Amino acid sequence: MAVTKKLVEDLEGIVGSKYVMDQDFAQYAYGAAGIFFMNTMMEVSDRSAPPEVIVKPRTTEEVSEIMKLANETKTPVTIRGGGEGYWIGGSKDRGIMIDMTDMKKFIEYDEVSRTARAQAGITWGTLNEELEKYGVGTGNYGTHGLLGACVAGSLNADSPGPGGGKYGMPGENVTNLEVVLPTGEIVRTGSLLNEESKFNFRYCNGPDLAGMFIGSGGIYGIMTEVWLKTRPLYEHSETVGYSYPDFDTAVHAVNEIQSDGYLTEYAVVPPAGIVEDLLGAMFGKGRPLTLVVTESHSETIEEAQKAEIDKIAKKYDGRLVGLGGLLDALGFGLYDRHEFLGGNMLGLLGPNATAAVTCSIQPLLTAPEVMEAEFAVCRKYEDSYAYSRLLGGKVWLGALIAAGELGAAYAPTVFSFDPSNDESRKTAYRVVHELLEVKWRTGYATQFSNTREWETPHVVRRYDPQSLELMKKIKETLDPNNILNRDFVIPTSPYEKVDKIIAEMESEEVKK
Ligand SMILES: Cc1cc2nc3c(=O)[nH]c(=O)nc-3n(C[C@H](O)[C@H](O)[C@H](O)COP(=O)(O)OP(=O)(O)OC[C@H]3O[C@@H](n4cnc5c(N)ncnc54)[C@H](O)[C@@H]3O)c2cc1C
Structure with a gap:
């Protein structure tokens, strides 16, 4: 149903008029993505529209009331x-958009469970500033x-x-969640299923309900409070850089360093595109660069870890490079709890154009195969890519593997295109889906x-029908x-545009 004047007034009654916006500039702003590139993607889409009214709750009860009203x-x-x-x-x-960013209170640090409790709209930076105390x-x-x-x-x-x-x-790292269900009821998970519980733990009192909400894209409920595990802040941390003879060797070396437990964070930068030129000048053409971050609570352990990393690196013909220390000195951390620069590093590859990051979860050892497949797509579209004044050439691809969870890697690709040009935008949409x-x-x-x-x-095409059916049944029950x-x-309708791109890719492959 379209949002009526009465509905706006009722929302104001729940949160106060200061926290409700239905002006056209607000609708427009909230209709756009934080990542500019996604706006371009959605221009080719009919799956999204600006909300009619935006509401900013501050308490769980307000979220619950909003959902009850939305259901009515x-x-x-x-x-x-x-x-x-x-x-x-x-x-x-269209309808209502709930902006959760005013639900940002740090609530407590519990030293018994070593957990942090906060409202779910808190940023990682603010939460970690509080925890530093x-x-x-x-x-x-x-x-x-x-x-x-x-x-x-x-x-x-x-x-x-x-x-x-x-x-x-x-x-x-979640121990417990508080969630407002789509129909407005408030539930808690794990140890907090027991109202008398005195500690925070996830796997107890029955099924792992938190797991159903994590990764759900918000379809099963609205998280209003979170409890997360915490770790000591280690005094000693360093970024150690090595270059290796080739990408495959580099990935195997980092995989071994990771499985031995010596690193907290890593990046493997393959020698390709502009990255190859930059790294080639420093370490010799064709040599990828790896950066690993170590941390520990004593200098002795830190030195021992670095010695072990060095042993593994040498086994793979790794050459120590001083870049890690330089980055640390500049405060340009791969591992930065205030997250000021980390992600921006990717954007630097394509100034004057739009850089896009794409991410995927994949085992580290499969990275060479994925990179090769991606490079083939990027080479195919090389001529469509935008010119970067800073780098003095066409920015066709920079790729980086970073920040993987245990045993897996996160592999964004970065490329540039001209957002003011229709053809370039369409190509960008196509390249993204071919890459994926x-x-x-x-x-x-x-x-x-x-x-x-x-x-x-892409995931929808591959869901096994029974698992998709289960997800749908849960959705129908909760919402x-x-x-x-x-x-x-x-999805509520087929992805025809993407299906068409994939069908065309397949027919090109058959022709070849
Ligand atoms: C420079 C840059 C670097 C990035 N690097 C990374 C990266 O390293 N790794 C990565 O994974 N992503 C990365 N991203 C993407 C983005 O930062 C992440 O996806 C981030 O986790 C999104 O958080 P958000 O608060 O902006 O969520 P949103 O984008 O606002 O929401 C994400 C999803 O969660 C839902 N949602 C939000 N709040 C709630 C709630 N309270 N309850 C239920 N559902 C909710 C939303 O409906 C949506 O489906 C990057 C983005 C930029 C701009």
């Missing part, structure tokens, strides 16, 4: 955290999304990020199953009016 009036609701994920705007049926941090610092990503946004998008090399995905399709063919899995125009069309994050994860 059958109004679609879209949830927004920091808004910097690879999705955009409201439901195509107790000498702890979240270990995994959410995403490389600079300062804007909220804890619940990352949990719902399954975002991997800094610290993932040691501490896994953000979702693995070739990656999917290597057998990987996705975070971002909520993204509607990005990973979703009988199908109002919450409609069309996220479980």
